[in-house]
Amino acid sequence: MSFAAISDWHERASHGRKRRRRLAWRRFCRNGLPVIGLAYIALLFIVAIVGPFVTRQPTVNIFQANQSPSWAHPFGTGQYGQDLLTQIVRGLGGTLLIGVTGAAISVAIGLIVGMVAGVFGGFIDAVLMRLTDFAFSIPTLIIALFIVVVTGFSAWNVGLSIGLVTWAGCARLARGLALSVRNGTLIDSAILAGGSRWYIATRYVLPQIASNMIVFFVFQVASVLFQSTTLIALDPQYVPLTGGQLPPGSNLLLNLLNGGGGSYIGYRWLFWFPLGVYCSMVIALLWIGDGLQALLNPQQPLPRRWFAAWPRLRAARGGKGVNMHG
Amino acid sequence: MADFVVEARTDFSNDVSKQPVLEVRDLVVRFERADGVVHAVNGVDFAVRPGEWLGIIGESGSGKSVTLMSILGLLGEGGRVIRGNAWFNGVDLVQLSDRQLRTVRGKDIGVVFQNLAEGFNPYLPIGSQIAEVLVNHRLCTRRTAHRRVIEFMHELGIADAKARFQQYPHELSGGMRQRAMIASAIVSEPKVIFADEPTTALDSTVQMQVLALLTDICRKRGTAVVMVTHDLGVAAHTCDRIVVMYGGVVMEEAPIDEFLQFPTHPYTLGLRAASFDPEQPDRPLRPIPGVAPVLLEAPRGCPFAPRCHMATTVCRERLPALRQTRPEHRVACHHVQGENEHEPYPIP
Incomplete structure (x- = not known):
């Protein structure tokens, strides 16, 4: 009791933006998983940047095909004798770039279209929703392939093209959520506070729908990667490995596509290693997404600190008190 | 009536010559819903003078809140003001565009919502x-x-x-x-505050605190208040004048003392019979039979007629006009005749 009171006093003693930021970060750390996810994604980024300089040059050596993991080839080799670790590390940069740009573009467009439609309503809503219907109706992969063929195969272009054709779902979702927020006392009070449409959209509607958008974003990353893999394979001039390298604009999932079938005849590493890296990346993103939801929502309870033990140690050393109750 | 009722009065209201700060005339509001047109407000008149507390009482669904929200242009989906005026500062708020209204609402007219x-x-x-x-x-x-x-x-x-x-x-x-x-x-130091059941969500001790604060702060600034409530006790405590609404129509309008001493309209009497009276603590509370109607067509006669124990044929045929029965006391009932013929009805 007294401990809680003291820490409450600490809590109240500092206020303003600093306090809000600190509380937000603590909500993010609430159950540790977001921190693990963040660390893992950061690690993947480092590997993606540093890896190509550290791993061996990608080569094809038919005499070393389908070797199981060993010290020379920690992830084993594929059907053309390519070192799987090299392939995965080199695919990682493209994976992150395609996934994040593609999902960011599609969610950004969808969010703007949907929220404008939902907040403004009326004629604007009707026009934007017909536009969304159109975007829904186009065969996304084929149009994306056309865009990539014209602009050239690269990670940026692949992410961009898929983002440009897959925003319709997000727009629908954002509009629906905005509509559900729009009619209510909350928005009435925003109007009474003299808020313009823009003010209401950004300060009242956006925070309410943000958590859904974050979840959508993470799933969109997975979906964009999956689609981009299909896109590369749909390329008429698709060659699995050109000079031992994955084709430009591809991601590590292509390794799975190239060799995953080999697991049927006992080359299990060809299946499990690419899949493991990919799935763990998506899961880490999901955890970060959960953390972001908590971070953005001030009503989330503060941490039960089973993960972050350091503030307790700091308190024991006579540092700032910790609010155990949250 | 109990003393506490009388003490919370301002003297502003006695000054009849004071120009009303907000004057609502013949306001008609309808909602277009999937199941038809809801006639929420059917010709409401009232006026608020500077510094005055006007209480609007009535059951849920009698159009109290809708009246206020329509003045502010916050009707929501399907709501529309069909006719009428709301004069404020020499401007008719009903006629203003959304953009013009933005400069008034929240600034010159403040709102206290019920939904905390x-x-x-x-x-x-x-x-x-x-x-x-x-x-x-x-x-x-x-x-x-x-x-x-x-x-x-x-x-x-x-x-x-x-x-x-x-x-x-x-x-x-x-x-x-x-x-x-x-x-x-x-x-923003508004001239009028709309309080839409400001204390319904609070427990009674906090309720009195908040009301005391609100009365205090408004009196200091001479702010007029229009308070929607269905709590007669709260209304008696704070308001200078009472408007009773039912079915989107004003049933009775009177200064609070008058209202408490000579309640006239059968609906008002019904409301009184249904709420606790400290003068007669042993009297059983009697609800008004039936429920408030959802008006899918404009009321032809008196909207209260189906539930009224005094209703006659004329009540079902013709909407009664608000008539002066005593100084400043106006009643819309066919069974209340004129200024001198007034006689309070017994509580049913």
Whole structure:
């Protein structure tokens, strides 16, 4: 009791933006998983940047095909004798770039279209929703392939093209959520506070729908990667490995596509290693997404600190008190 | 009537010559719904003088809140003002465009909502939400707004206002949140405040505190208040004048003393019979039989006729006009004749 009171006093003693930021970060750390996810994604980024300089040059050596993991080839080799670790590390940069740009573009467009439609309503809503219907109706992969063929195969272009054709779902979702927020006392009070449409959209509607958008974003990353893999394979001039390298604009999932079938005849590493890296990346993103939801929502309870033990140690050393109750 | 009822009076209301600050005339509001047109308000007249507390009472669904929201242009989906005026400052608010209305609502007319849970944005600190009123209406800079809001919160009895300023709505108790709501309604120093059941969500001790604060702060500034409530006790305590509404029509209108001593309309009597009277604590509370109607067509006769124990044929055929029965006391009932023929009906 007294401990809680003291820490409450600490809590109240500092206020303003600093306090809000600190509380937000603590909500993010609430159950540790977001921190693990963040660390893992950061690690993947480092590997993606540093890896190509550290791993061996990608080569094809038919005499070393389908070797199981060993010290020379920690992830084993594929059907053309390519070192799987090299392939995965080199695919990682493209994976992150395609996934994040593609999902960011599609969610950004969808969010703007949907929220404008939902907040403004009326004629604007009707026009934007017909536009969304159109975007829904186009065969996304084929149009994306056309865009990539014209602009050239690269990670940026692949992410961009898929983002440009897959925003319709997000727009629908954002509009629906905005509509559900729009009619209510909350928005009435925003109007009474003299808020313009823009003010209401950004300060009242956006925070309410943000958590859904974050979840959508993470799933969109997975979906964009999956689609981009299909896109590369749909390329008429698709060659699995050109000079031992994955084709430009591809991601590590292509390794799975190239060799995953080999697991049927006992080359299990060809299946499990690419899949493991990919799935763990998506899961880490999901955890970060959960953390972001908590971070953005001030009503989330503060941490039960089973993960972050350091503030307790700091308190024991006579540092700032910790609010155990949250 | 009990003494406590009489003491909370202002003398503004006695000054009949004072020009009303808000005057609503023949307001008609309809909602277009999937199942037809709902006739929510069917010709409402009332006026509020500066500094006066006007209480609008009636059952749920009698069009009280809709009347206020329609004046502010906040009717929501499908709602439309069919005819009527709401004169405020020499301008008819009903005629104003949304953009013009934006400069009035929240600034010259403040609103205190009933719904505490939804009244504030859960994602913004409470203080900055109150300050937004000043900033968005360009009444002062953000820095000055910050200072003034803290002063206001202090005046409204919010302890430790500086720290509260940074807290989120869910970190405040119901009473605190209602105080903050009052602060946001009054911080721009409006001429009129619409209080839509301001204390329904609070328990009775906090309710009295909040009402006392609101009366106090409004009296100091000479702010007129239109309060929607279905609590006769609250109305008796705070209001100077009462308007009784039913079925989107004004049934009775009287100064509070008059209203308490000579309630006239059968509906008013029904309301009185259904609520606790400290003078007669042993009297059983009697509900009015039936339920308030959803008016899918404009009422032909008196909207209360189907539930009225005195209803006759004429009640079902013709809408009674508001007629003066005593000085400042107006009643819409066919069975109340004229100024001198008044005789209160027995409680049914």
